[in-house]
Amino acid sequence: MNIHEYYIKECIKLAKKGIGYVSPNPLVGSVIVKNNQIIGKGFHKVFGQSHAEVNAIIDAKKNGYNLNGTSLYVNLEPCNHFGKTPPCTEAIIKDKIRNVIIGMNDPNKNVSGNGIKKLKESGINVTSGILEKECEELNKFFVKYITKSTPYVTLKIAQSIDAKIALNNFKSKWITNDESRIFVHKLRSRYDSVLIGKNTAIYDNPSLTVRGTKGRNPFRFVIDRKGSLPSDLNLYTDENFLNTYTFISSKYSELKKISAKEINKIFLKEINHNIPLKEILKSIFKLEIASILVEGGGNLFSRFINEDLFDDVYFIVAPKIIGKGISYSGDFELNRLSESKFLNLDKVITSNGDIILYYKNIKKGK
Amino acid sequence: MNIHEYYIKECIKLAKKGIGYVSPNPLVGSVIVKNNQIIGKGFHKVFGQSHAEVNAIIDAKKNGYNLNGTSLYVNLEPCNHFGKTPPCTEAIIKDKIRNVIIGMNDPNKNVSGNGIKKLKESGINVTSGILEKECEELNKFFVKYITKSTPYVTLKIAQSIDAKIALNNFKSKWITNDESRIFVHKLRSRYDSVLIGKNTAIYDNPSLTVRGTKGRNPFRFVIDRKGSLPSDLNLYTDENFLNTYTFISSKYSELKKISAKEINKIFLKEINHNIPLKEILKSIFKLEIASILVEGGGNLFSRFINEDLFDDVYFIVAPKIIGKGISYSGDFELNRLSESKFLNLDKVITSNGDIILYYKNIKKGK
Numbered sequence: 001m002n003i004h005e006y007y008i009k010e011c012i013k014l015a016k017k018g019i020g021y022v023s024p025n026p027l028v029g030s031v032i033v034k035n036n037q038i039i040g041k042g043f044h045k046v047f048g049q050s051h052a053e054v055n056a057i058i059d060a061k062k063n064g065y066n067l068n069g070t071s072l073y074v075n076l077e078p079c080n081h082f083g084k085t086p087p088c089t090e091a092i093i094k095d096k097i098r099n100v101i102i103g104m105n106d107p108n109k110n111v112s113g114n115g116i117k118k119l120k121e122s123g124i125n126v127t128s129g130i131l132e133k134e135c136e137e138l139n140k141f142f143v144k145y146i147t148k149s150t151p152y153v154t155l156k157i158a159q160s161i162d163a164k165i166a167l168n169n170f171k172s173k174w175i176t177n178d179e180s181r182i183f184v185h186k187l188r189s190r191y192d193s194v195l196i197g198k199n200t201a202i203y204d205n206p207s208l209t210v211r212g213t214k215g216r217n218p219f220r221f222v223i224d225r226k227g228s229l230p231s232d233l234n235l236y237t238d239e240n241f242l243n244t245y246t247f248i249s250s251k252y253s254e255l256k257k258i259s260a261k262e263i264n265k266i267f268l269k270e271i272n273h274n275i276p277l278k279e280i281l282k283s284i285f286k287l288e289i290a291s292i293l294v295e296g297g298g299n300l301f302s303r304f305i306n307e308d309l310f311d312d313v314y315f316i317v318a319p320k321i322i323g324k325g326i327s328y329s330g331d332f333e334l335n336r337l338s339e340s341k342f343l344n345l346d347k348v349i350t351s352n353g354d355i356i357l358y359y360k361n362i363k364k365g366k
Numbered sequence: 367m368n369i370h371e372y373y374i375k376e377c378i379k380l381a382k383k384g385i386g387y388v389s390p391n392p393l394v395g396s397v398i399v400k401n402n403q404i405i406g407k408g409f410h411k412v413f414g415q416s417h418a419e420v421n422a423i424i425d426a427k428k429n430g431y432n433l434n435g436t437s438l439y440v441n442l443e444p445c446n447h448f449g450k451t452p453p454c455t456e457a458i459i460k461d462k463i464r465n466v467i468i469g470m471n472d473p474n475k476n477v478s479g480n481g482i483k484k485l486k487e488s489g490i491n492v493t494s495g496i497l498e499k500e501c502e503e504l505n506k507f508f509v510k511y512i513t514k515s516t517p518y519v520t521l522k523i524a525q526s527i528d529a530k531i532a533l534n535n536f537k538s539k540w541i542t543n544d545e546s547r548i549f550v551h552k553l554r555s556r557y558d559s560v561l562i563g564k565n566t567a568i569y570d571n572p573s574l575t576v577r578g579t580k581g582r583n584p585f586r587f588v589i590d591r592k593g594s595l596p597s598d599l600n601l602y603t604d605e606n607f608l609n610t611y612t613f614i615s616s617k618y619s620e621l622k623k624i625s626a627k628e629i630n631k632i633f634l635k636e637i638n639h640n641i642p643l644k645e646i647l648k649s650i651f652k653l654e655i656a657s658i659l660v661e662g663g664g665n666l667f668s669r670f671i672n673e674d675l676f677d678d679v680y681f682i683v684a685p686k687i688i689g690k691g692i693s694y695s696g697d698f699e700l701n702r703l704s705e706s707k708f709l710n711l712d713k714v715i716t717s718n719g720d721i722i723l724y725y726k727n728i729k730k731g732k
Contacts, residue, residue: 160706161529161681161709161723161725162529162693162694162695163527163528163529163530163693164529164695167700167701167702167703168699169701171701171702171703172703174703175703305687315527317723319708319709319710319711319725320703320706320707320708320709321671321695321706321707321709322695322700322703322706322707323695323698323699323700323706323707324695324698324699324700325699325700327528327529328528329528329530329687329688329689329690332689332690333534333689333690333691334533334688334689334690334691335533335535335537336533336537337533337537337538337540337541337686337688340526340686340687340688340689341686341687341688341689342685342686343527343685343686343687344685344719345685345716345719345720345721348714348716348721350711350714353710353711354711355711355714355721355723357527357683357721359527359685
């Protein structure tokens with residue numbers, strides 16, 4: 001690891017402190033270095049508030065330093081436009097910082113490179129592309145959201161080794177162990193939202209909140225085509241009920257089965273007795289939500305896999321063989337192995353007897 | 367790691383050189399130590415030939431050493447009885463070795479402790495139980511064979527992450543990758559035998575030999591209840607055909623469908639249209655075969671799981687979702703999760719995108 005990579009790693013660490021609070025803005029951290037020493041640190045803390053670079057500059061000044069001739073590191077290209085805050089490039093130029101070292105360029109094609117250009121025009125030395133892959137991974141939600149105008153979708157599938165996610169009688173709320181459940185709660189704290197299907201809502205009556213670990217609760221989405229879910233579910237009655245949204249087919253918009261006044265309803269047009277996933281993703285995007293953790297059940301997983309609409313997947317595999325039960329891949333039958341949904345194993349995490357396998361989706365290019 | 371553990375580890379390393387050649391004898395390695403230096407090494411090389419301790423003594427003498435006052439390390443208690451070779455205790459006593467350090471006692475209840483007793487009676491200092499767990503793992507085949515009078519059974523299940531071992535049309539011989547296949551060939555070289563069902567024999571027409579890695583070929587068993595397998599299969603025609611055994615129901619012993627003269631046939635009584643697995647294991651035990659690698663297909667895996675007749679299992683998981691296909695857990699349906707077949711995750715091996723999960727069976731005590 002060279003010196004640039006070392007400091008960009010520090011930026012990534014700082015950026016991560018913003019997880020859960022800045023979306024759909026990116027996670028950004030910044031350090032200012034003088035004589036091989038960090039003299040100022042900053043990160044983007046809350047959506048809409050000051051950016052990491054500005055926070056680092058303020059911090060360095062508070063520590064009594066003059067920024068003239070220093071180096072600023074940041075994991076994402078500094079902005080060059082007025083948004084909710086003034087452009088970061090201005091602050092960098094004003095304080096006579098000499099070198100700017102950047103992890104990755106702005107993924108937004110319309111502005112990508114503008115910040116770098118502006119800095120260079122002002123005589124600043126700019127280096128970009130340091131630990132680019134790590135920086136892209138850090139902001140994978142933001143990159144997807146900005147470049148594809150749709151949220152990042154992660155499946156979280158808790159299963160036995162024989163790929164059953166529940167018994168046929170649904171008497172199997174927890175297949176995986178306590179340590180894995182803490183892992184799931186940590187995941188939730190990093191995602192803007194979770195999404196479940198109707199059966200999961202009924203049989204598990206989940207809270208989908210973050211418990212046993214630090215972090216804020218995600219928004220909760222549930223698909224209930226006919227609007228028939230009971231209004232006394234945890235999702236609709238706990239203290240976070242205002243953060244629950246229910247997707248209902250517009251065909252059933254006149255029905256009054258869901259009586260709880262407080263339920264946020266989103267009506268979408270159904271096709272072939274299904275609310276299209278693409279329409280659901282569009283709706284979630286419109287709410288400025290950049291990431292979704294899909295938590296079940298089998299039908300919903302099956303649809304995301306079949307339509308190739310997910311970005312990655314966590315399989316949490318319990319050391320059990322269940323036999324007959326509910327799976328998530330019943331909707332498609334292949335003639336050739338080459339037609340399989342191919343994944344890319346990215347991480348392996350042991351979890352007290354369970355094993356967590358994290359795969360990236362290899363898109364077929366649909 | 368203390369000094370005793372260090373030398374027992376050396377014994378285990380030496381013992382492993384006998385893998386594939388000593389069964390149903392145990393794997394044994396031995397070192398002789400004088401003034402903190404190994405002066406002689408030996409291992410059990412071939413079934414029926416001289417034991418590790420004797421080979422170590424011969425080696426030390428060849429190196430010009432007097433054994434008076436030295437320490438002998440060995441992973442398994444030295445034998446005290448005349449078998450195919452004279453008792454090792456005699457050699458140890460005769461050469462005035464002062465200390466004997468042992469990994470594990472002889473698992474055979476009838477003779478366990480006899481070797482230690484004999485050595486102690488001769489004034490030798492004996493220490494036992496050093497790295498006992500590792501020593502038992504090393505000789506798990508032997509321990510099962512000796513103590514339970516049945517072979518050690520390992521399932522090797524190559525599957526997609528959604529637990530399919532083949533497409534429904536069977537056009538899917540290789541689900542896992544090249545590196546994992548080498549792993550399987552290495553496994554085969556360590557097992558005395560492999561066992562497959564009829565469908566696997568027909569659809570895959572496997573050789574079940576050791577290729578792409580060093581090691582000898584295992585015996586091959588195939589279950590063919592009606593004796594209807596074609597005699598031109600690789601199993602019956604390749605250069606190892608003499609090592610193939612076919613289990614046929616005695617009900618079909620009069621049929622002449624299997625015409626190849628060279629096929630070793632074992633006729634067993636069927637019950638409910640199945641040859642009982644326990645009878646198959648008994649037959650294999652009678653052939654003095656201590657370990658079986660079960661390589662498929664789904665029905666056979668299902669029966670071993672359902673009857674709880676396996677000791678451990680390697681799941682080789684390809685990064686694919688296949689959808690509908692052939693599984694191995696279709697024969698049982700549970701009412702409660704607590705009725706699952708519980709396993710114990712013992713090892714995780716990454717294999718170029720595949721993941722190999724090794725579990726021990728936690729017996730329900732059936």
